[in-house]
Amino acid sequence: MTVNIQAVKQRFGIIGNNPELNHAIDIALQVASTDLSVLISGESGTGKEVFPQIIHQYSTRKHGQYIAVNCGAIPEGTIDSELFGHEKGSFTGATDSRKGYFEVADGGTIFLDEVAELPLSTQVRLLRVLETGEFIRVGSSKVHKTDVRVIAATNVDLIEKIQNGRFREDLFYRLNTVPIHIPPLRNREEDILLLFRKFAVDFSEKYRMPPIKLEEDAKVVLMSYRWPGNVRQLKNITEQISIIEKNREINAETLKKYLPDYMGVKLPAVIPKGNGEKSFASEREILYKILFDLKNDMNDLKKIVFDMLRKENNYAEVEADHATVIRRLKGSRENAVASGDALTASYPHAEHPVIEDTQEIDEGSLSLEEKEIELIKKALDKHNGRRKQAARELGISERTLYRKIKEYNIN
16 A cells, blocks of 8 residues: 555644655655564654554554553553553552553554663563563463564663663664654754744634744744754744734744743754763863864855855966955954954964965955855856755855845845
């Protein structure tokens, strides 16, 4: 049976056209007709819980039970009883015999969310079910059989858990027969505005009020935010703004109030290791890394501009432009030294020799900014206004091109 990905999105309410997201849906559809175990990975809030439902509904088990179990929400002392059942009197409070999820879902599908939270003893039981289809109730010696498909999900690095001795390696490879990775929202830039508009319309209908709309500067903020909580966070913020803000036209300053950790750019996140280890980077080290990255970006952009200028102008003109750039950057460096910022004053070794301040600069030559505007216009004209192709031509990201267009007011 051939299933259209768009039809799946409509059925399960999935918004977006990101290639990674489409690939994940395609894998889910391909594996649905089999009985292979599936391991879904992705950050919290990316929507991992939708994919087990897709797999179940397009499988031969769709008329059987579908049970979703949050392994992190069940206490360690009762998780075995919940999954595999127990006999009367097997522990304090066990007043009756009880079937577990694996027995109830016989012929169906079980979704184990946050599977990394399972205790090691439960992992041994789960491995036996996956390999033989057999399990034993708590307090019993009788072996039961079950025919259940297992789909697991995690938002942590299971390889690291294995190395720390907190997850069984054999269970990992048994669950990871078919891996599916759900991309984080920050990697789905083309979907962020689509999701916001969908949520805004949904909440306007729910609360019977006009939908909120973003001004252009607010759209830039929305697209540049890291979204650590992914789609769930975006939905919550959209709901907050829909209820609280009286003005339905939302600008950047208003939006930033709901993003307390907004830094203007998608900064690299420093994630501490497990087991209580302290973070290896201080705030100053993070700042240094950011500044070095920005400096490298400037050097890359400068090199791109020089290379493109060489194709259109003769060598003498290019050298004059190069001298202008070096002089400007050197002036910026001297200003940085005067302000006490030794880090931003550092200047890496350049391809061309540094031209001293005593060199005469032709005032008639174009500035770097003018050249940059000219190149952006040419790239946009060449690709009929398509920013993605223009950005690729210029060797910069689409977001950087969008910011440059806004900064230079290019039509």
